[in-house]
Amino acid sequence: MKALVKICIFLVGALFIFSGFVKADDPLGFSYKLQEYFEAFGPAWKWAIPFSFPLACFIPVLEMILGFMALIGSFKKFTLWMLFLMDLFFTFLTFYTAHYNKVLECGCFGDAISMTPWVTFWKDVVILIIIGIIALGNKHYTPVLPKMVQNGALVIFILGSASFSWYCYNYLPVIDFRPYKVGTDIKKDMKGIDDVVKYHYTLINKQTKEKKEFDKFPDNYQATWDFDTSGTRTEILKKGIPAKIFDFNIVSLDGNDYTDSVLSNPNYNLLLVSSTITDANTSPETIKKINDLYAECVKNHIKFMCLTASGEGDINTYKQKNHAEYPFLNTDDTQLRTMIRSNPGLVMLKAGIVIAMWHYHSIPDYKSLNEQYFKK
Secondary structure (H helix, E strand, C coil): HHHHHHHHHHHHHHHHHHHHHHHCCCCHHHHHHHHHHEEEEEEEEHHHHHHHHHHHHHHHHHHHHHHHHHHHHCHHHHHHHHHHHHHHHHHHHHHHHHCCCCCCCCCCCCCCCCCCCHHHHHHHHHHHHHHHHHHHHHHHHCCCCCCHHHHHHHHHHHHHHHHHHHHHHCCCCCCCCCCCCCCCHHHHHCCEEEEEEEEEEEEEEECCCCCCEECCCCCCCCCEEEEEEEEEEEEECCCCCCCCCCCCEECCCCEEEEHHEEEECCEEEEEEEEHHHHHCCHHHHHHHHHHHHHHHHHHCCCCEEECCCHHHHHHHHHHHHHHCCEEEEEEEEHHHHHHHHCCEEEEEECEEEEEEEEEHHHHCCCHHHHHHHHHH
16 A cells, blocks of 8 residues: 555656646746636636636646645645645536537646547546545655755745746746747648548449449449449548648738748748737837847848737837837737747748747847857
């Protein structure tokens, strides 16, 4: 029993730390998922939508802390109860969304591991069982460190977890699991790979009425055979790979498509990404960095444009208020929010490949870009 309890403690602790880490790595992305859950619960839960981001910062940090407390055997009774209640909440959440088919991906491991709500539900049920085993054998659940060392380690871990989440929000995810991460070939990932298939046809002999299946039509088959429309089937020989990027397009405000011209440009493109221009950070420091960078790009013939899902009216207001002279193009809001967790954020492309990206807190000047990229 002792060995089983120790194994269960390690599994629960490691899983909670991992689950919290991948969500704390992308708190803004997790807030989008929480908002999706609240919207799925119906109008009665609209009040919770503004709390999506605070919860997205708090829940992952709490998960990591509880996982660490389990591993070091800290505050046994409190830790077990919190692990149980948190997993019970997740179990209810995933059962509801799976049963009513409300949310297609649970988001419990962020973008790192994609899981359906039903798979996640049964995963949470298994965790509840594991926590139950720990509770039954709680006499074997003992601290692994002296009290003073344990408390000191816990304080350091709490501060480190909170700081990690804060950093990832202000300076982009440390580990990028999203479809547009650095190194992604957008054009390639928009295509995917089709299934390799084989078609089978059923033909009926005109004289004997015998049915026979073929994988290709015999030459001049109409003379001997009739085609049985109900006997056609498709065999998948090799499963394809679905496209990783959907619905990505770049159009001008008057509807002209610029997707291919931007993604096929062999030179550097700088894309200022702002999903909703009215929510963009417009601090004097941010605006000055952007405008100065654009001016230098124009001088040196580097393409610079802003991608946004906002309409022409909001764009014109933004341009007048912030003296923005760069061109604006429209792209799907979901794709822009997925592309970079910053509003605005800066993405560098070359031949459709993501070269680098920056949060608005760390937008570089032209000199830095020239030395690091353009001169090479």
